Amino acid sequence: MHQTKIPLIYHPSYSSLALPEDHRYPINKYRFLYQAIKSKYFHLEGHPFTEPKSKAVSSDIIAKTHCPAYVESLMKGTLPAAKLRRIGFPWSEALTQRTLTSTGGTCLAVEQALECGIAIHLSGGYHHAHYDYGSGFCVFNDLVIAAKHALELGAEKVLIVDSDVHHGDGTATLTENEPAIVTLSVHCDKNFPARKPASDFDVPLLKGTEDEEFLISFKQVVDLALRIHQPDLVIFDAGVDIHEQDxxxxxxxxxxxxxxxxxxxxxxxxxxxxxxxxxxxGGYRSQHEQLVPIHMCLIDSAYQVWSRRKKEQK
Structure with missing residues (x-):
């Protein structure tokens, strides 16, 4: 942890996708979160976060994880209407650019985490994307693509810890024959998706689950996965749609x-x-700015852990 700043990855395209006014996807939350981080942390001496960066990933790299025909159709705008409805977004060039940039951002977070210890991407977690189709606002599965990228960089085992309220079904299916990528999902049992293929570790919890039960379950399963697999990298999907007002x-x-x-x-x-x-x-509110304080839990936690470790190293 020799670097003085926590790597932070963001691109304006994350919030620039034009969507219908009543669309459920909180497209503006990324910009609001970025602005909140700048306001709270960028003025501090030493700048605890790096300047945001972007790094688009090529469709050739994505085709190592997803069906090449699906990738090509998405890029060219020839995806059938039924598949677009399953994704939940209208097609546009902005959608393809946003998707490529966001996927590249998670890959960049992996690179910087391996170098610095922690990295945060202000997007990502598109865990409902399967081999030849997208689903639930997820076009490409950045978690799996980034995990494979980590393996190419020398990691021998990667653990994906998915704490979004929805099960990581696409992540599970895409890695079922990838022993070097371990999947863990703590989610609401009676929620999207209806079909939940097996992750390596699944913890389905009941509707109405509160803090104590959730935290006990989360800590136990993550601790177990870490002890059994001893990963070289953890990719953490810090979804906030577990919040009581989501x-x-x-x-x-x-x-x-x-x-x-x-x-x-x-x-x-x-x-x-x-x-x-x-x-x-994930995180869903009609008023997108209401998600910012909840997502800031991750940012504040990272800053506290980072600062404490830097003091210990002095």
Missing amino acids: ELGFFNITLSGILERDQWLLDTCMNQDIPVACVVG
């Missing part, structure tokens, strides 16, 4: 519960010298 969530997790989740995960990995690449994951 419009698509069905859990009753408080802000303090989410903060404890994020602090514990980062502390645990840092104490074991396991790099962590974080993505912000």
Whole structure:
């Protein structure tokens, strides 16, 4: 952890996608979150975060994970209407550019986490994308693509910790024959998607689950996965749609519960010298700015863990 700043990855395209006014996807939250981080942290002496960067990934790299015909159809705008409806976005060149840039951002987070110990991508977590189709606002599965990228960089085993309220079904199917990528999903049992293929570790929790039960379950399964697999990298999907006021969530997790989740995960990995690449994951409110304080739990936790480790190294 020789770097003085926490790597932060962001691109304006994350919030520039034009969507119908009543669309459920909170497209503006990324810009609001970025602005909140700049306001809270960029003025501090030493600048604890790097300047945001972007790094688009090529369609050839994506085709190593997804069906080449699906990738080509998406890029050319020839994807059938039924498949676009399943994704939930109208096609546009802006959609393809945003998707490529966001996927590249998660790959960049992996690179910087392996170098620095922690990295945060202000997008990512598109875990419903399968081999030859997208689903649930997910076009390409950046988690799996980035995990494979980490393996190419020399990691021998990658653990994907998915704490979005929705099951990581696409991640599970895309990695079922990838023993070097371990998948873990803690999610609401009675929520999207209806079919939940097996991850390596699945923890389905009931609607209405509150802080204590969630945190006990989350900590136990992550600790177990770390002890069994001893990964070289953790990719953490820090979804906040587990929050009690989320419009698509069905859990009753408080802000303090989410903060404890994020602090514990980062502390645990840092104490074991396991790099962590974080993505912000899901979160759904009609008023997009209401998601910012919840996503800031991850940012604040990273800053606290980072600062503490830097002091210990002095």
